[in-house]
Amino acid sequence: MLxxxxxxxxxxxxxxxxxxxxAAGERLFHEGAPARGCWLVQRGCVAVDAAIPGRGPVxxxxxxxxxVVGWSWLITPAKWHFGAISVTPTVAVxxxxxxxxxxxxxxxxxGYPIAVAMLTMVLDRLQTTRARLLDLYRxxxxxxxxxx
Amino acid sequence: MLPARYVVTGxxxxxxxxxxxxxxxxxxxxxxxxxxxxxxLYARGVGEIAVSISGDPSVVDTSLxxxxxxxxxxxxxxxxxxxxxVVGVRGPYGVGWQPxxxxxxxxxxxxxxxGLAPLRPVVLAVLAQRWRYRRAxxxxxxxxxxxxxxxxxxxxxxxxxxMAVELTVDHxxxxxxxxxxxxxxxxxxxxxxxxxxxxxxxxPEPMMRYSAETLLRRGVHADRIRISLERNMQCGIGxxxxxxxxxxxxxxxxxxxxxxxxxxxxxxxxx
Ligand SMILES: Cc1cc2nc3c(=O)[nH]c(=O)nc-3n(C[C@H](O)[C@H](O)[C@H](O)COP(=O)(O)OP(=O)(O)OC[C@H]3O[C@@H](n4cnc5c(N)ncnc54)[C@H](O)[C@@H]3O)c2cc1C
Ligand code: FES
Numbered sequence: 001m002l003x004x005x006x007x008x009x010x011x012x013x014x015x016x017x018x019x020x021x022x023a024a025g026e027r028l029f030h031e032g033a034p035a036r037g038c039w040l041v042q043r044g045c046v047a048v049d050a051a052i053p054g055r056g057p058v059x060x061x062x063x064x065x066x067x068v069v070g071w072s073w074l075i076t077p078a079k080w081h082f083g084a085i086s087v088t089p090t091v092a093v094x095x096x097x098x099x100x101x102x103x104x105x106x107x108x109x110x111g112y113p114i115a116v117a118m119l120t121m122v123l124d125r126l127q128t129t130r131a132r133l134l135d136l137y138r139x140x141x142x143x144x145x146x147x148x
Numbered sequence: 149m150l151p152a153r154y155v156v157t158g159x160x161x162x163x164x165x166x167x168x169x170x171x172x173x174x175x176x177x178x179x180x181x182x183x184x185x186x187x188x189l190y191a192r193g194v195g196e197i198a199v200s201i202s203g204d205p206s207v208v209d210t211s212l213x214x215x216x217x218x219x220x221x222x223x224x225x226x227x228x229x230x231x232x233x234v235v236g237v238r239g240p241y242g243v244g245w246q247p248x249x250x251x252x253x254x255x256x257x258x259x260x261x262x263g264l265a266p267l268r269p270v271v272l273a274v275l276a277q278r279w280r281y282r283r284a285x286x287x288x289x290x291x292x293x294x295x296x297x298x299x300x301x302x303x304x305x306x307x308x309x310x311m312a313v314e315l316t317v318d319h320x321x322x323x324x325x326x327x328x329x330x331x332x333x334x335x336x337x338x339x340x341x342x343x344x345x346x347x348x349x350x351x352p353e354p355m356m357r358y359s360a361e362t363l364l365r366r367g368v369h370a371d372r373i374r375i376s377l378e379r380n381m382q383c384g385i386g387x388x389x390x391x392x393x394x395x396x397x398x399x400x401x402x403x404x405x406x407x408x409x410x411x412x413x414x415x416x417x418x419x
Contacts, residue, residue: 047328059320062327066337087325127358128330132318136352137261137291139165141219 009110016099022046022086028069031083035072038097041065044090048082061129062087068121073097149385151190151236152176154212156229162297166217166262167227168202171235177210178237183269184244184376184404188384189214190236191225198381198399199226200266201240206276212237215265215297241384245374245404247273250346254283256338256368258359260331260351264288264297266376266403267350271305284311285338289331289351293317293324314338331355332362342367349407350376357414360407370408377402377410 005013020039022028028039031051039046046069049057060082063069069092072080104111158170178187181201190196203213218227229235247255247270255274259267274284286305290296296315306313314334316327327334331351345368349356356375363373379391379398386400394413396402 045327059324059328061329062316064327064334064337067333124336128333131330131332131354131358134354135291135318136355137289137295137318139217139219141165 005110005113009113012103012110013095013100013114016096016103017093018096020092020094022090022092024086024088024090026086028084028086029080031080033080035070035078035080036097038068038070038073038095038100039092040068040095042091042093044092045087046090046092047085047087049085050082057083057085061125068118070097071118071122073101074115074118149238149383151188151196151238152178153234154237156231156233156235157211159230162215162299163295165219165227166215166265166297168213168215168297169226169229171212171214171237173210174234178212178239180208181205181212181240181269182244183247183273184266185240185242186266186384186403187212187214187237187239187241188381189216189226190238191222191229192234192236194225195222196236196238197222197226198241198378198384200376200403202265202268204272204276205269206272215262215268217262238384241399242403243401243405245270245348245376247348248280249372249374250274250348251280252282254285254341254345255281256340256345256347256363257284257286258331258335258347258349258351259286259288260355260359261290261295262297263349263351263355263376267348268298268301270348271311275305275308275311278310282341282344285314286311287314287316287331287334287338289316289318289355291318293321293326312338330358332358335359335362336366340366340368343369345372347373349373353378353414357411360411364407370411371406373407374404375407375410376404 046063047059048061049059052058069084153174154171156169157172160168183205186198186200188196189199199214202215216227218224257267316329320328349359360373377398381399382388382390384399386397391398
């Protein structure tokens with residue numbers, strides 16, 4: 001995430017970052033709530049989930065060390081599309097996205113590498129989601145269906 | 149070319165559609181196998197298919213262990229074989245994984261779905277001579293938690309301190325507290341020493357491609373990534389041409405090949 005940023009920009013980013021911890025079962029955010037914040041997971045595991053009527057929260061993906069959770073703040077209307085809950089005790093770097101957005105809008109030379117870094121991570125997530133959509137491990141004798 | 153007769157001595161249901169058979173020779177045994185080799189397994193009156201050997205390579209006896217997923221007529225018949233059933237076995241055939249390629253290096257084993265079957269002998273070979281390898285890492289993906297092969301062994305391997313095990317599923321069940329995602333996710337973030345890593349990947353072809361590409365991006369060399377190819381087979385000994393893939397006859401030159409060789413061939417359609 002830091003490649004492409006100057007030392008000044010890294011200092012700005014660090015100023016908007018703080019370490020946070022979540023206990024197992026602690027919710028980072030609820031689906032539909034205003035989206036604020038972005039977490040770089042250092043240790044532990046966070047589940048991204050969706051509330052499905054009759055089934056409760058269904059985990060669609062887990063996010064582990066080195067991965068990022070939370071980018072709905074990037075695009076208006078900034079609302080969480082999914083929820084996120086800590087599965088195990090988790091340590092993460094939380095970014096103040098209000099500050100980040102303000103800096104990025106004020107200084108495109110800061111905003112561009114941030115946007116590229118975010119896009120890279122979103123693309124990565126998109127690729128793994130597409131791979132799962134292919135349902136590669138299904139029995140070829142079965143009619144294709146998704147168990148979700 | 150004539151199959152040896154083997155009798156089913158044990159059958160373990162692994163998942164709803166897969167079972168592991170233990171086989172013992174009725175008269176003459178086939179030669180010892182190397183991890184990654186396969187046999188041509190014949191179900192009497194139905195037909196013959198290629199099946200990897202999933203047993204422990206360090207066990208010195210004449211028994212054979214093979215894990216079969218019921219997908220069509222022949223595999224269904226073999227999957228349903230009960231103790232006492234006699235089957236025909238030819239082999240072992242092909243070029244295997246060669247776990248020794250990872251000696252003094254990190255062994256990274258990546259399995260998708262029933263791709264864990266051909267890799268089980270590699271896991272067992274690594275664990276049997278654990279001192280020969282640096283880190284041992286197993287990344288296994290399944291469609292759902294119920295669809296992992298060898299679930300008891302996976303629990304045992306996960307509990308060991310000398311091997312890192314990352315299990316991930318495409319779709320979680322209510323009681324699953326592990327990872328949900330494609331195998332490329334753990335592969336992207338595992339602490340790796342790319343120059344000292346040898347990877348063994350088996351699963352559906354796109355899964356092997358995505359996994360290999362993820363490892364290439366992380367700096368693992370293509371000739372240090374081994375994958376197992378699957379093509380329709382008939383003779384199993386390089387004579388009929390059924391398993392041709394570009395310049396390769398998969399039964400003879402594979403099934404295990406380096407990604408450096410396989411990368412450009414994976415888009416070639418089956419004959
Ligand atoms: C080197 C090698 C090792 C193998 N190891 C194992 C093993 O350990 N366990 C095991 O269960 N199977 C293994 N297979 C696959 C097995 O050979 C096939 O599943 C079998 O040939 C299917 O024959 P069938 O008559 O049962 O089904 P068919 O009627 O031939 O096929 C039924 C359906 O399965 C599809 N299918 C057939 N083969 C494959 C394949 N290889 N990949 C994806 N879809 C396929 C067909 O397109 C069809 O839709 C291996 C194959 C090779 C080449
Ligand atoms: S199966 Fe006959 S040449 Fe490979």
